[in-house]
Amino acid sequence: MTAKVQDNNQDEEVTRRNFIYVATGAVGAVGAIQVVWPLVDQMNPSADVLAVSSLEVDLSAIVEGQTSKFLFRGSPVFVRHRTADEIARAEKEDNDDLKDPEKDSDRVQKKQWLVMSGVCTHLGCIPLDQQGDFGGWFCPCHGSHYDISGRIRKGPAPTNLPVPKYVFLNDNTIKIG
Amino acid sequence: MASKKFEPTNPAVKWVEDRLPIMNLVYGTLGAGYDAPRNLNYWWNFGSLAGFMLVVQILTGVILAMHYTPHVDMAFNSVEHIMRDVNYGHILRYVHANGASMFFVIVYIHILRGFYFGSYKSPREILWFLGIIIFLIMMATGFMGYVLPWGQMSFWGAKVITNLFSVFDDLLGTDGAIVRLLWGGFAVDNPTLNRFYSLHFLLPFVLAGVVILHIWALHIPGSTNPLGIDAKGPQDKLPFHPYYSAKDLFGLGVFIMIFGAFVFYVPNILGHPDNYIMANPMSTPAHIVPEWYYLPFYAILRSVESKLFGVLAMFGSILILFALPWLDVSKVRSLRFRPLSRFFFWIFVVNGIFLGWLGQASLEMEVFMGLTVFDFGQISTAYYFAYFLVILPWVSRKETPLPLPTSIAQHILDKNAPKEEV
Ligand code: HEM
Ligand code: FES
Numbered sequence: 271m272t273a274k275v276q277d278n279n280q281d282e283e284v285t286r287r288n289f290i291y292v293a294t295g296a297v298g299a300v301g302a303i304q305v306v307w308p309l310v311d312q313m314n315p316s317a318d319v320l321a322v323s324s325l326e327v328d329l330s331a332i333v334e335g336q337t338s339k340f341l342f343r344g345s346p347v348f349v350r351h352r353t354a355d356e357i358a359r360a361e362k363e364d365n366d367d368l369k370d371p372e373k374d375s376d377r378v379q380k381k382q383w384l385v386m387s388g389v390c391t392h393l394g395c396i397p398l399d400q401q402g403d404f405g406g407w408f409c410p411c412h413g414s415h416y417d418i419s420g421r422i423r424k425g426p427a428p429t430n431l432p433v434p435k436y437v438f439l440n441d442n443t444i445k446i447g
Numbered sequence: 448m449a450s451k452k453f454e455p456t457n458p459a460v461k462w463v464e465d466r467l468p469i470m471n472l473v474y475g476t477l478g479a480g481y482d483a484p485r486n487l488n489y490w491w492n493f494g495s496l497a498g499f500m501l502v503v504q505i506l507t508g509v510i511l512a513m514h515y516t517p518h519v520d521m522a523f524n525s526v527e528h529i530m531r532d533v534n535y536g537h538i539l540r541y542v543h544a545n546g547a548s549m550f551f552v553i554v555y556i557h558i559l560r561g562f563y564f565g566s567y568k569s570p571r572e573i574l575w576f577l578g579i580i581i582f583l584i585m586m587a588t589g590f591m592g593y594v595l596p597w598g599q600m601s602f603w604g605a606k607v608i609t610n611l612f613s614v615f616d617d618l619l620g621t622d623g624a625i626v627r628l629l630w631g632g633f634a635v636d637n638p639t640l641n642r643f644y645s646l647h648f649l650l651p652f653v654l655a656g657v658v659i660l661h662i663w664a665l666h667i668p669g670s671t672n673p674l675g676i677d678a679k680g681p682q683d684k685l686p687f688h689p690y691y692s693a694k695d696l697f698g699l700g701v702f703i704m705i706f707g708a709f710v711f712y713v714p715n716i717l718g719h720p721d722n723y724i725m726a727n728p729m730s731t732p733a734h735i736v737p738e739w740y741y742l743p744f745y746a747i748l749r750s751v752e753s754k755l756f757g758v759l760a761m762f763g764s765i766l767i768l769f770a771l772p773w774l775d776v777s778k779v780r781s782l783r784f785r786p787l788s789r790f791f792f793w794i795f796v797v798n799g800i801f802l803g804w805l806g807q808a809s810l811e812m813e814v815f816m817g818l819t820v821f822d823f824g825q826i827s828t829a830y831y832f833a834y835f836l837v838i839l840p841w842v843s844r845k846e847t848p849l850p851l852p853t854s855i856a857q858h859i860l861d862k863n864a865p866k867e868e869v
Contacts, residue, residue: 413811
């Protein structure tokens, strides 16, 4: 009986120590994370980089059948003035076997204006205009073929060329970003 | 392998040694106190050559850093300033640029020496791991260094390689957060250049630290040797100094002549002319290629028609080296006694060089019988992995090795004995 009581006492002692031990460790761990986080987070885009403004594009300067490139946040954005033929082709190919299925109508606000990122979704090269097996864009770096809607059709790139946020300010001007 | 102790006779040296036994450390590592197998051939020269190149790179690098400006508007011009205005600047830069290539040639030979003579086998696995870590750090350092001149290849190489990490964004659904963390922006830009400069300066010193661990680990069992059998006693060994210090120095002399030929006669042959065009984020060069020493791995990346698996295959092709000690189960180290393994090894070497060639060719180009660079890339990548995952495990179990010599000393006696029957 006595022995048991002593045991209990001992157990209690051990438990209290354990608690302090774990609590100290926990505080130390939280402190360590608080120190490490700023060391990592400083790598992220800084405030001035994040503050980059939007970009306005004058569409009237782009003739039918032409693609213009604009530098936005350090990377090119393509703005293509598509011909009627190209629009028809893009819509017809909606039913093809697409790697990253997306309807052409979901990729444009006005059919003749295709606005999209000019950065290959594989590893970031700039695809060449009006080349490749699908009459759209071709990335020479590792051979990705995009169609006239900017959808990936062949090659290592996993997804379509993304469409950035933009609005029509009037018929002839868009604002990207 | 316990080394002999350094016993200074000069009282001043003894006074220092009693307080900091640093001479003893050098004596036991590179001096007469370290006994190495007596039959090491010139393939054992490449470790010390690699050490020499590390020193050359650090020395020239620190000097270049005194004249270089890490800013997107000025980096390219500051390199031209080094080339044209700084006294001896062009030589220092050419030594550093070609030095990186030489460093890689040496380390590739050093690694393949390990393959051929089974240096990765017990008890040298940790030594082998440290070697692979050295190789990985070298690759990171070389890559970031190439970005610094801010030419077209610098920029687009940086973009493609950092984008490799976007597969992790794709996997985790983090929408580019990891890549933005690497870039410090929305594209490769000034913050990227600055951090690469900082890390390119730092990593060689980390490398120096790992090399010290590498040599420490080497000195536990000591070097293996071309026969792959353990050195058993003093009759099998020679003191490092003067025997191997002299042999290594001779090799160093030959190497410096080759190195000098590149630096003084064809300093740009290993570089890409497009890197003398300043970086332009609006136009990708028609044909981007990494530095030659990454080409085999780049070819593996390009041979897999899936972004995720391409990137995994590329990283995997290096990380698989860590498993080598367990993929090759043969008890016999040296391929001298394993003819079948030796055959597959040489195919592996030729295949690796071929992969390097494929890495710089354009994918659609036809090579042979209607097969393109892309098709051959797939075949060669398959062999690369099959060598580790199928051939080595299988052949090392099935092959009956040739009889091993009883000892290094005996082997030398037999070789030098007058031939009776002739
Ligand atoms: C900066 C790069 C490196 C330096 C300075 C270096 C240095 C050395 C030196 C001085 C030796 C002893 C001499 C010799 O056996 O050649 C050695 C041995 C060795 N190294 Fe390296 N090394 C480097 C990279 C590597 C790499 C990348 C690997 C493998 C992935 C590697 C694997 C080995 C092995 C396995 C040995 C023991 C060889 C034997 O005794 O048979 N080393 N290293
Ligand atoms: S970056 Fe476009 S295919 Fe690789």
